[in-house]
Amino acid sequence: MATLSTTGRAGVPPVPPADAMHLSLVISTEETSFDAVAMRGTWQDAVRTAAALGYDGVELAVRDASRLDAAVVASVVREAGLTVPAIGTGQAYLADGLSLAHPSEDIRARANARVAAAIHLAAQVGAAVIVGLLRGRISGDRAATDRRLLESMRALQPIAEQLHVPILFEPINRYETDYLPTVEAVLEVIRRTGSPLVGVLADTFHMNIEEASIEESLRRAGPHLRHVHVADSNRFAPGWGHLDFSRILSVLRQLDYRGYLSAEILPHPNPHAAARQALEHLRAVSRAPILGGGT
Numbered sequence: 001m002a003t004l005s006t007t008g009r010a011g012v013p014p015v016p017p018a019d020a021m022h023l024s025l026v027i028s029t030e031e032t033s034f035d036a037v038a039m040r041g042t043w044q045d046a047v048r049t050a051a052a053l054g055y056d057g058v059e060l061a062v063r064d065a066s067r068l069d070a071a072v073v074a075s076v077v078r079e080a081g082l083t084v085p086a087i088g089t090g091q092a093y094l095a096d097g098l099s100l101a102h103p104s105e106d107i108r109a110r111a112n113a114r115v116a117a118a119i120h121l122a123a124q125v126g127a128a129v130i131v132g133l134l135r136g137r138i139s140g141d142r143a144a145t146d147r148r149l150l151e152s153m154r155a156l157q158p159i160a161e162q163l164h165v166p167i168l169f170e171p172i173n174r175y176e177t178d179y180l181p182t183v184e185a186v187l188e189v190i191r192r193t194g195s196p197l198v199g200v201l202a203d204t205f206h207m208n209i210e211e212a213s214i215e216e217s218l219r220r221a222g223p224h225l226r227h228v229h230v231a232d233s234n235r236f237a238p239g240w241g242h243l244d245f246s247r248i249l250s251v252l253r254q255l256d257y258r259g260y261l262s263a264e265i266l267p268h269p270n271p272h273a274a275a276r277q278a279l280e281h282l283r284a285v286s287r288a289p290i291l292g293g294g295t
Contacts, residue, residue: 021249021286024057024085025050025275026229026264029068032091036205036235036264037061039271044076051080053275058082059262060127063091065117070124077125084125085260086168086201086227087118090133099136100152101145101179111136112152115167116159123163128227130201132170138179145179150192157195168227170201173209181210183217190224199226203264204243208233214243215251225257229264230282237265237274239281246285 232241
């Protein structure tokens with residue numbers, strides 16, 4: 001069973017019932033150059049908007065978690081009746097040039113500190129921590145890049161294990177990074193970490209570019225699949241491109257996936273319309289029968 005749940009800490013809202021498809025919306029805690037964040041304005045307003053639209057949670061894109069008051073974050077999310085399934089770290093790469101596999105020891109140390117801060121925040125809100133762009137790019141040869149990444153992970157895993165926070169690697173397409181673009185590449189890194197807390201975040205937009213079959217790649221991720229980003233082929237809201245989300249969700253249900261579908265989408269034609277479309281389309285297809293049998 002692929003599942004991601006909160007740890008039941010005080011003040012953390014419970015995950016919705018297991019028979020529901022849990023939907024979250026990616027929001028940023030500050031202004032960002034990253035395009036695929038539907039909401040704009042303050043993160044507090046974005047949380048309330050996501051709740052008003054009917055989402056179950058918000059995934060927080062965070063540049064530096066040490067600058068956030070975890071108690072305030074937990075309070076705002078709790079008052080909105082939402083959960084935080086995951087915390088993204090990519091802005092530390094986009095805005096500050098940090099990466100876990102960088103040739104510079106100083107830059108790696110700063111990247112490690114950002115992830116450690118995100119782990120501490122995640123522990124307070126019942127979330128996982130995402131390693132996407134923050135892993136960096138291949139520098140030198142692939143083997144040397146792998147060694148640097150695994151060295152960073154050896155420093156971070158004890159913190160994650162002590163606080164029971166999953167670390168999720170996201171395959172990202174070749175146009176954004178040349179390192180770990182596929183589910184299979186990420187699974188190899190996960191095997192080398194040797195930690196059950198390290199898992200896969202599958203993103204339908206990236207998979208549409210890199211995977212021969214989205215559905216078969218989800219099956220290969222299997223029990224390591226802990227979180228799913230949803231966007232259509234053009235990174236618009238699901239239903240506004242050519243991906244067949246009925247097939248994708250059917251595979252997830254066959255896998256007994258009980259994590260979140262998190263909309264990481266362009267704010268097209270505007271933030272509210274995009275967020276509403278993602279929610280309505282995914283709710284509709286989640287009610288369809290499982291393809292190939294079942295209900």
